[in-house]
Amino acid sequence: MDTEILVxxxxxxxxxxxxxxxxxxxxxxxLGTEAARSSASVKIWATVGAVFLTLTLYxxxxxxxxxYFETVASGPTEPPMYMKIPLIANAVILxxxxxxxxxxxxxxxxxxxxRITLDGMLLVSMGLMMFQDPMLNYYSTxxxxxxxxxxxxxxxxxxxxxxxxxxxxxxxxxxxxxNIPGYAYGVLLLTIVGCALMRKIKGRxxxxxxxxxxxxxxxxxxxxxxxxxxxxxxxxxxxxYPGAIQSLSFNAGTYYQWPIYEGLMxxxxxxxxxxxxxxxxxxxxxxxERGLDSIRGGFVxxxxxxxxxxxxxxxxxxxxxxxxxxxxxxxxxxxxxxDVQKRSYxxxxxxxxxxxxxxxxxxxxxxxxxxxxxxxxxxLVLPDGVSLPAVVPIEGR
Numbered sequence: 462m463d464t465e466i467l468v469x470x471x472x473x474x475x476x477x478x479x480x481x482x483x484x485x486x487x488x489x490x491x492l493g494t495e496a497a498r499s500s501a502s503v504k505i506w507a508t509v510g511a512v513f514l515t516l517t518l519y520x521x522x523x524x525x526x527x528x529y530f531e532t533v534a535s536g537p538t539e540p541p542m543y544m545k546i547p548l549i550a551n552a553v554i555l556x557x558x559x560x561x562x563x564x565x566x567x568x569x570x571x572x573x574x575x576r577i578t579l580d581g582m583l584l585v586s587m588g589l590m591m592f593q594d595p596m597l598n599y600y601s602t603x604x605x606x607x608x609x610x611x612x613x614x615x616x617x618x619x620x621x622x623x624x625x626x627x628x629x630x631x632x633x634x635x636x637x638x639x640n641i642p643g644y645a646y647g648v649l650l651l652t653i654v655g656c657a658l659m660r661k662i663k664g665r666x667x668x669x670x671x672x673x674x675x676x677x678x679x680x681x682x683x684x685x686x687x688x689x690x691x692x693x694x695x696x697x698x699x700x701x702y703p704g705a706i707q708s709l710s711f712n713a714g715t716y717y718q719w720p721i722y723e724g725l726m727x728x729x730x731x732x733x734x735x736x737x738x739x740x741x742x743x744x745x746x747x748x749x750e751r752g753l754d755s756i757r758g759g760f761v762x763x764x765x766x767x768x769x770x771x772x773x774x775x776x777x778x779x780x781x782x783x784x785x786x787x788x789x790x791x792x793x794x795x796x797x798x799x800d801v802q803k804r805s806y807x808x809x810x811x812x813x814x815x816x817x818x819x820x821x822x823x824x825x826x827x828x829x830x831x832x833x834x835x836x837x838x839x840x841l842v843l844p845d846g847v848s849l850p851a852v853v854p855i856e857g858r
Contacts, residue, residue, distance in 0.1 A: 502751045502752050503750055503753050503767075503770050504752070504756075504766075506749035506771075506773040507770040507773060509774075509776070510769035510770055510771070511769050512773075513772060513776040514772060516592075517592045523616065523619040524614075524616035524619060529614045529616065529617075529629050532614065533612055533615075533810075534608065535609040535805060535806040536806060536808075536815075537805055538805040540804075540806050544609075545609075548698065552610070552611075552636075552638040559642040559645070559646065562584065562642070563584075566580045566646070567585075576764075579741075582772075583652065584649050585645075586768070586771050586772040586775040587775060588644055590779050593776065593779050593784060594635065594644070595635065596787070597787035597791060598617060598633055599623065599625060599784075600624045600788055600789075600791050600792050601821050602791075602821060603703065603794040605807050605808065606634055606635065606699070607636065607698050607700060608634050608807075608809040611636065613635075613637065615632045615633055617632060623830065626812075626818070626830045630810070631809060655678060655732070655734075655735035659674060659678055659735065659739050678735055679728055682727075683728035685731075686728050690723065690727075691719035695719055698717075698807075701718075701801055702720055703797040703798060703802075704797065705723075705794070706720060706793060716800045718798065720790075722790060730779055730782045733778035733782055734775065737749070749770040750767055792827065794821055796821070796822045796823070797813075802814070808820070818836060
Protein backbone atom coordinates (compact mmCIF):
# COMPACT_ATOMS: atom_id res chain seq x y z
CA MET A 462 0.00 0.00 0.00
CA ASP A 463 2.84 2.40 0.91
CA THR A 464 4.53 1.60 -2.39
CA GLU A 465 1.41 2.54 -4.34
CA ILE A 466 1.20 5.83 -2.46
CA LEU A 467 4.85 6.64 -3.18
CA VAL A 468 4.42 5.80 -6.83
CA UNK A 469 1.37 8.01 -7.04
CA UNK A 470 3.14 10.93 -5.38
CA UNK A 471 6.24 10.50 -7.57
CA UNK A 472 4.23 10.40 -10.75
CA UNK A 473 2.26 13.46 -9.77
CA UNK A 474 5.33 15.63 -9.20
CA UNK A 475 7.45 14.31 -12.10
CA UNK A 476 7.27 16.79 -15.02
CA UNK A 477 5.82 15.39 -18.27
CA UNK A 478 7.41 16.11 -21.64
CA UNK A 479 3.97 16.41 -23.28
CA UNK A 480 1.33 17.57 -20.79
CA UNK A 481 -1.97 15.84 -21.53
CA UNK A 482 -3.82 19.13 -21.25
CA UNK A 483 -1.88 20.90 -23.97
CA UNK A 484 -1.51 18.00 -26.43
CA UNK A 485 -5.03 18.16 -27.92
CA UNK A 486 -4.72 21.95 -28.33
CA UNK A 487 -1.35 21.69 -30.04
CA UNK A 488 -2.54 18.94 -32.38
CA UNK A 489 -5.70 20.84 -33.25
CA UNK A 490 -3.66 23.92 -34.06
CA UNK A 491 -1.39 21.92 -36.35
CA LEU A 492 -4.33 20.30 -38.10
CA GLY A 493 -6.00 23.66 -38.48
CA THR A 494 -2.89 25.13 -40.07
CA GLU A 495 -2.58 22.19 -42.48
CA ALA A 496 -6.25 22.48 -43.43
CA ALA A 497 -5.85 26.20 -44.08
CA ARG A 498 -2.83 25.56 -46.30
CA SER A 499 -4.66 22.82 -48.21
CA SER A 500 -7.68 25.05 -48.68
CA ALA A 501 -5.45 27.82 -50.00
CA SER A 502 -3.77 25.33 -52.36
CA VAL A 503 -6.94 24.22 -54.11
CA LYS A 504 -8.17 27.82 -54.33
CA ILE A 505 -4.90 28.99 -55.88
CA TRP A 506 -4.91 26.25 -58.49
CA ALA A 507 -8.61 26.83 -59.20
CA THR A 508 -7.78 30.48 -59.84
CA VAL A 509 -5.02 29.45 -62.24
CA GLY A 510 -7.49 27.15 -63.98
CA ALA A 511 -10.09 29.93 -64.19
CA VAL A 512 -7.55 32.21 -65.88
CA PHE A 513 -6.65 29.57 -68.47
CA LEU A 514 -10.31 28.67 -69.02
CA THR A 515 -11.19 32.33 -69.57
CA LEU A 516 -8.34 32.63 -72.07
CA THR A 517 -9.49 29.45 -73.85
CA LEU A 518 -13.07 30.68 -74.18
CA TYR A 519 -11.85 34.06 -75.39
CA UNK A 520 -9.62 32.46 -78.05
CA UNK A 521 -12.42 30.16 -79.21
CA UNK A 522 -15.01 32.95 -79.55
CA UNK A 523 -12.60 35.32 -81.31
CA UNK A 524 -11.46 32.53 -83.63
CA UNK A 525 -14.89 31.27 -84.80
CA UNK A 526 -16.25 34.80 -85.16
CA UNK A 527 -13.22 36.38 -86.84
CA UNK A 528 -11.42 36.33 -90.19
CA TYR A 529 -8.90 33.68 -89.13
CA PHE A 530 -11.64 31.01 -89.06
CA GLU A 531 -10.78 30.12 -92.63
CA THR A 532 -9.34 27.03 -94.27
CA VAL A 533 -5.66 27.37 -95.04
CA ALA A 534 -4.95 25.81 -98.46
CA SER A 535 -1.97 23.50 -98.85
CA GLY A 536 -0.88 25.12 -102.12
CA PRO A 537 0.39 23.51 -105.32
CA THR A 538 2.70 20.94 -103.73
CA GLU A 539 1.01 17.57 -103.30
CA PRO A 540 2.16 15.50 -100.31
CA PRO A 541 3.54 12.08 -101.30
CA MET A 542 1.53 8.94 -100.61
CA TYR A 543 3.88 7.89 -97.81
CA MET A 544 2.57 10.97 -96.01
CA LYS A 545 -1.09 10.85 -97.00
CA ILE A 546 -1.77 7.26 -95.96
CA PRO A 547 -0.41 7.40 -92.38
CA LEU A 548 -1.82 10.91 -91.82
CA ILE A 549 -5.33 9.82 -92.82
CA ALA A 550 -5.01 6.58 -90.86
CA ASN A 551 -3.86 8.48 -87.77
CA ALA A 552 -6.87 10.83 -87.85
CA VAL A 553 -9.34 7.99 -88.50
CA ILE A 554 -7.98 5.83 -85.67
CA LEU A 555 -8.02 8.76 -83.23
CA UNK A 556 -11.65 9.61 -84.01
CA UNK A 557 -12.75 5.99 -83.84
CA UNK A 558 -11.19 5.81 -80.39
CA UNK A 559 -12.69 9.09 -79.14
CA UNK A 560 -16.20 7.81 -78.28
CA UNK A 561 -14.68 4.82 -76.48
CA UNK A 562 -12.47 7.16 -74.47
CA UNK A 563 -15.45 9.35 -73.58
CA UNK A 564 -17.41 6.28 -72.50
CA UNK A 565 -14.61 4.73 -70.47
CA UNK A 566 -13.30 7.84 -68.72
CA UNK A 567 -16.44 9.97 -68.32
CA UNK A 568 -19.79 8.33 -69.11
CA UNK A 569 -19.28 4.91 -67.47
CA UNK A 570 -17.96 6.27 -64.14
CA UNK A 571 -20.84 8.75 -64.04
CA UNK A 572 -23.44 6.02 -64.69
CA UNK A 573 -21.93 3.75 -62.03
CA UNK A 574 -20.90 6.22 -59.35
CA UNK A 575 -22.56 9.53 -60.26
CA ARG A 576 -19.21 11.28 -60.25
CA ILE A 577 -16.46 12.25 -62.64
CA THR A 578 -13.16 10.57 -61.87
CA LEU A 579 -9.72 12.14 -61.92
CA ASP A 580 -9.03 10.61 -65.34
CA GLY A 581 -12.29 12.05 -66.65
CA MET A 582 -11.30 15.54 -65.58
CA LEU A 583 -7.80 15.02 -66.96
CA LEU A 584 -9.35 14.00 -70.31
CA VAL A 585 -11.29 17.26 -70.55
CA SER A 586 -8.37 19.34 -69.24
CA MET A 587 -5.91 17.87 -71.74
CA GLY A 588 -8.38 18.38 -74.58
CA LEU A 589 -8.71 22.06 -73.69
CA MET A 590 -4.93 22.24 -73.31
CA MET A 591 -4.86 22.06 -77.13
CA PHE A 592 -5.66 25.77 -77.28
CA GLN A 593 -2.16 26.52 -75.98
CA ASP A 594 -0.64 24.62 -78.89
CA PRO A 595 0.10 27.59 -81.24
CA MET A 596 1.93 29.52 -78.52
CA LEU A 597 5.31 28.06 -79.48
CA ASN A 598 5.21 30.42 -82.51
CA TYR A 599 4.44 33.45 -80.32
CA TYR A 600 7.48 35.52 -81.41
CA SER A 601 8.51 33.80 -84.62
CA THR A 602 7.11 31.00 -86.77
CA UNK A 603 9.47 28.09 -86.18
CA UNK A 604 6.99 25.19 -86.31
CA UNK A 605 4.39 24.49 -89.00
CA UNK A 606 1.66 21.88 -89.39
CA UNK A 607 0.86 20.16 -92.67
CA UNK A 608 -1.84 22.32 -94.28
CA UNK A 609 -3.01 19.36 -96.37
CA UNK A 610 -4.83 18.12 -93.26
CA UNK A 611 -8.33 19.41 -92.51
CA UNK A 612 -8.17 22.77 -90.79
CA UNK A 613 -10.03 26.00 -90.13
CA UNK A 614 -7.07 28.27 -89.77
CA UNK A 615 -5.82 29.14 -86.30
CA UNK A 616 -6.66 31.19 -83.22
CA UNK A 617 -2.98 32.07 -82.72
CA UNK A 618 -3.20 35.79 -83.61
CA UNK A 619 -5.74 36.31 -80.82
CA UNK A 620 -3.30 35.46 -78.05
CA UNK A 621 -2.80 38.68 -76.07
CA UNK A 622 0.33 40.45 -77.31
CA UNK A 623 0.85 38.04 -80.23
CA UNK A 624 3.98 39.02 -82.19
CA UNK A 625 4.58 36.64 -85.14
CA UNK A 626 3.29 37.59 -88.58
CA UNK A 627 -0.05 35.96 -89.49
CA UNK A 628 -2.66 36.70 -92.14
CA UNK A 629 -6.14 35.18 -92.65
CA UNK A 630 -5.77 32.18 -94.93
CA UNK A 631 -1.99 32.23 -94.53
CA UNK A 632 -1.20 31.05 -91.05
CA UNK A 633 0.02 27.91 -89.32
CA UNK A 634 -3.19 25.82 -89.39
CA UNK A 635 -4.34 23.60 -86.55
CA UNK A 636 -5.10 20.03 -87.77
CA UNK A 637 -8.36 19.67 -85.82
CA UNK A 638 -9.16 16.06 -86.73
CA UNK A 639 -5.88 14.95 -85.17
CA ASN A 640 -5.22 17.44 -82.40
CA ILE A 641 -8.64 17.33 -80.69
CA PRO A 642 -8.58 13.58 -79.83
CA GLY A 643 -4.78 13.53 -79.75
CA TYR A 644 -4.53 16.06 -76.96
CA ALA A 645 -7.59 14.73 -75.13
CA TYR A 646 -7.21 11.00 -74.70
CA GLY A 647 -3.90 10.55 -76.52
CA VAL A 648 -1.96 12.53 -73.92
CA LEU A 649 -4.05 10.96 -71.15
CA LEU A 650 -3.16 7.43 -72.27
CA LEU A 651 0.53 8.36 -72.34
CA THR A 652 0.12 9.75 -68.82
CA ILE A 653 -1.52 6.54 -67.62
CA VAL A 654 1.28 4.46 -69.16
CA GLY A 655 3.80 6.75 -67.48
CA CYS A 656 2.17 6.17 -64.10
CA ALA A 657 2.26 2.41 -64.68
CA LEU A 658 5.98 2.66 -65.43
CA MET A 659 6.55 4.64 -62.26
CA ARG A 660 4.75 1.99 -60.21
CA LYS A 661 6.80 -0.75 -61.85
CA ILE A 662 10.06 1.10 -61.17
CA LYS A 663 8.99 1.71 -57.57
CA GLY A 664 8.14 -1.97 -57.20
CA ARG A 665 11.48 -3.04 -58.64
CA UNK A 666 13.50 -0.59 -56.52
CA UNK A 667 11.34 0.18 -53.45
CA UNK A 668 13.95 2.40 -51.85
CA UNK A 669 14.33 4.71 -54.85
CA UNK A 670 13.75 8.36 -53.91
CA UNK A 671 10.97 10.38 -55.50
CA UNK A 672 13.52 12.65 -57.15
CA UNK A 673 15.30 9.74 -58.84
CA UNK A 674 11.96 8.23 -59.80
CA UNK A 675 10.97 11.47 -61.52
CA UNK A 676 14.35 11.77 -63.29
CA UNK A 677 14.13 8.20 -64.60
CA UNK A 678 10.61 8.92 -65.87
CA UNK A 679 11.88 12.10 -67.53
CA UNK A 680 14.63 10.17 -69.32
CA UNK A 681 12.07 7.63 -70.58
CA UNK A 682 9.79 10.45 -71.76
CA UNK A 683 12.62 12.06 -73.74
CA UNK A 684 13.51 8.74 -75.39
CA UNK A 685 9.85 8.11 -76.23
CA UNK A 686 9.49 11.59 -77.74
CA UNK A 687 12.51 10.93 -79.95
CA UNK A 688 10.93 7.73 -81.27
CA UNK A 689 7.48 9.26 -81.76
CA UNK A 690 8.53 12.58 -83.29
CA UNK A 691 11.93 12.11 -84.91
CA UNK A 692 11.24 8.63 -86.30
CA UNK A 693 7.49 8.68 -86.96
CA UNK A 694 5.48 11.94 -86.80
CA UNK A 695 8.03 14.18 -88.55
CA UNK A 696 8.96 11.79 -91.41
CA UNK A 697 5.27 11.18 -92.24
CA UNK A 698 4.84 14.95 -92.52
CA UNK A 699 2.42 15.68 -89.71
CA UNK A 700 4.35 18.84 -88.89
CA UNK A 701 7.82 20.33 -89.26
CA TYR A 702 10.28 22.41 -87.23
CA PRO A 703 11.76 24.63 -89.98
CA GLY A 704 13.11 27.12 -87.45
CA ALA A 705 14.95 24.58 -85.33
CA ILE A 706 18.51 25.34 -84.25
CA GLN A 707 20.22 22.96 -86.65
CA SER A 708 23.36 22.44 -84.57
CA LEU A 709 21.05 21.03 -81.88
CA SER A 710 18.92 18.95 -84.23
CA PHE A 711 18.71 15.37 -85.48
CA ASN A 712 18.43 15.12 -89.31
CA ALA A 713 19.32 18.82 -89.55
CA GLY A 714 18.49 20.61 -92.80
CA THR A 715 15.53 18.36 -93.71
CA TYR A 716 11.79 18.86 -93.34
CA TYR A 717 11.86 16.21 -90.60
CA GLN A 718 14.65 17.73 -88.49
CA TRP A 719 14.03 17.13 -84.78
CA PRO A 720 15.46 19.65 -82.29
CA ILE A 721 16.85 17.92 -79.23
CA TYR A 722 15.32 20.56 -76.99
CA GLU A 723 11.89 19.53 -78.29
CA GLY A 724 12.40 16.24 -76.48
CA LEU A 725 13.53 18.07 -73.36
CA MET A 726 10.49 20.35 -73.41
CA UNK A 727 7.76 17.84 -74.22
CA UNK A 728 9.46 15.25 -72.02
CA UNK A 729 9.15 17.79 -69.21
CA UNK A 730 5.44 18.31 -69.92
CA UNK A 731 4.71 14.59 -70.03
CA UNK A 732 6.71 13.90 -66.88
CA UNK A 733 4.93 16.71 -65.03
CA UNK A 734 1.54 15.32 -66.08
CA UNK A 735 2.55 11.84 -64.95
CA UNK A 736 3.68 13.20 -61.57
CA UNK A 737 0.42 15.14 -61.21
CA UNK A 738 -1.57 11.92 -61.59
CA UNK A 739 0.86 9.62 -59.76
CA UNK A 740 1.52 11.46 -56.50
CA UNK A 741 -1.85 11.43 -54.73
CA UNK A 742 -2.91 11.40 -51.08
CA UNK A 743 -4.82 8.68 -49.23
CA UNK A 744 -8.06 9.95 -50.80
CA UNK A 745 -6.64 9.66 -54.31
CA UNK A 746 -6.39 13.42 -54.74
CA UNK A 747 -3.65 15.18 -56.61
CA UNK A 748 -1.56 18.01 -55.24
CA UNK A 749 -3.82 20.64 -56.82
CA GLU A 750 -6.95 19.16 -55.18
CA ARG A 751 -5.71 19.35 -51.59
CA GLY A 752 -8.25 21.10 -49.36
CA LEU A 753 -11.25 20.38 -51.58
CA ASP A 754 -13.36 19.37 -48.55
CA SER A 755 -13.11 22.93 -47.25
CA ILE A 756 -15.00 24.26 -50.28
CA ARG A 757 -18.57 25.01 -49.30
CA GLY A 758 -21.57 25.41 -51.60
CA GLY A 759 -22.62 21.91 -52.50
CA PHE A 760 -21.46 19.07 -54.71
CA VAL A 761 -21.69 20.92 -58.03
CA UNK A 762 -19.63 23.89 -56.85
CA UNK A 763 -17.07 21.60 -55.22
CA UNK A 764 -16.63 19.57 -58.41
CA UNK A 765 -16.37 22.70 -60.54
CA UNK A 766 -13.63 24.04 -58.27
CA UNK A 767 -11.97 20.62 -58.49
CA UNK A 768 -12.06 20.76 -62.30
CA UNK A 769 -10.64 24.27 -62.36
CA UNK A 770 -7.79 23.19 -60.08
CA UNK A 771 -6.98 20.14 -62.24
CA UNK A 772 -7.23 22.20 -65.43
CA UNK A 773 -4.96 24.79 -63.84
CA UNK A 774 -2.38 22.14 -63.00
CA UNK A 775 -2.50 20.59 -66.47
CA UNK A 776 -2.30 23.97 -68.20
CA UNK A 777 0.61 25.07 -66.01
CA UNK A 778 2.53 21.93 -66.99
CA UNK A 779 2.22 22.76 -70.69
CA UNK A 780 2.78 26.49 -70.26
CA UNK A 781 5.83 26.36 -67.96
CA UNK A 782 7.67 23.33 -69.31
CA UNK A 783 6.98 23.89 -73.01
CA UNK A 784 5.60 27.23 -74.16
CA UNK A 785 7.78 29.46 -71.99
CA UNK A 786 11.07 28.01 -73.30
CA UNK A 787 9.66 27.43 -76.82
CA UNK A 788 8.72 31.08 -77.33
CA UNK A 789 12.28 32.14 -76.49
CA UNK A 790 13.90 29.40 -78.57
CA UNK A 791 11.80 30.54 -81.51
CA UNK A 792 13.71 33.83 -81.50
CA UNK A 793 16.98 31.89 -81.88
CA UNK A 794 15.83 30.02 -85.00
CA UNK A 795 18.11 29.15 -87.89
CA UNK A 796 17.09 29.84 -91.52
CA UNK A 797 14.32 27.64 -92.86
CA UNK A 798 15.74 24.66 -94.81
CA UNK A 799 15.07 24.59 -98.55
CA ASP A 800 13.46 21.19 -97.97
CA VAL A 801 10.66 22.99 -96.11
CA GLN A 802 10.36 26.13 -98.21
CA LYS A 803 9.80 24.17 -101.43
CA ARG A 804 6.85 22.23 -99.92
CA SER A 805 3.78 24.48 -99.93
CA TYR A 806 1.90 22.25 -97.48
CA UNK A 807 4.49 23.20 -94.85
CA UNK A 808 4.60 26.82 -95.98
CA UNK A 809 1.06 27.86 -97.00
CA UNK A 810 1.75 31.44 -98.05
CA UNK A 811 3.47 32.44 -94.83
CA UNK A 812 6.74 33.46 -96.46
CA UNK A 813 9.03 32.71 -99.41
CA UNK A 814 7.92 32.30 -103.02
CA UNK A 815 4.54 33.79 -103.79
CA UNK A 816 4.79 36.27 -100.92
CA UNK A 817 6.55 39.59 -100.49
CA UNK A 818 8.61 38.52 -97.50
CA UNK A 819 11.45 36.04 -96.98
CA UNK A 820 11.11 33.24 -94.47
CA UNK A 821 12.47 33.83 -90.94
CA UNK A 822 16.22 34.23 -90.94
CA UNK A 823 18.55 35.35 -88.14
CA UNK A 824 20.28 37.71 -90.58
CA UNK A 825 17.07 39.74 -90.96
CA UNK A 826 15.08 41.81 -88.44
CA UNK A 827 12.37 39.90 -86.61
CA UNK A 828 9.11 41.42 -87.93
CA UNK A 829 5.78 41.37 -86.13
CA UNK A 830 2.25 41.27 -87.50
CA UNK A 831 2.09 45.06 -87.03
CA UNK A 832 5.59 46.15 -88.07
CA UNK A 833 7.34 46.68 -91.36
CA UNK A 834 9.55 44.00 -92.88
CA UNK A 835 12.44 43.55 -95.28
CA UNK A 836 11.24 42.17 -98.64
CA UNK A 837 13.04 39.85 -101.06
CA UNK A 838 14.86 42.84 -102.61
CA UNK A 839 16.22 43.99 -99.26
CA UNK A 840 13.87 46.97 -99.09
CA LEU A 841 11.97 48.02 -95.99
CA VAL A 842 8.21 47.69 -96.49
CA LEU A 843 6.09 49.63 -94.02
CA PRO A 844 2.39 49.04 -93.30
CA ASP A 845 -0.11 51.30 -95.11
CA GLY A 846 -0.25 54.76 -93.62
CA VAL A 847 2.96 54.31 -91.64
CA SER A 848 6.15 56.28 -92.12
CA LEU A 849 9.57 56.09 -90.53
CA PRO A 850 9.69 57.74 -87.11
CA ALA A 851 11.20 61.23 -87.13
CA VAL A 852 14.57 61.77 -85.50
CA VAL A 853 14.19 63.74 -82.28
CA PRO A 854 17.12 66.19 -81.75
CA ILE A 855 19.09 65.80 -78.52
CA GLU A 856 18.98 68.89 -76.36
CA GLY A 857 22.22 70.81 -75.84
CA ARG A 858 23.68 70.28 -79.27
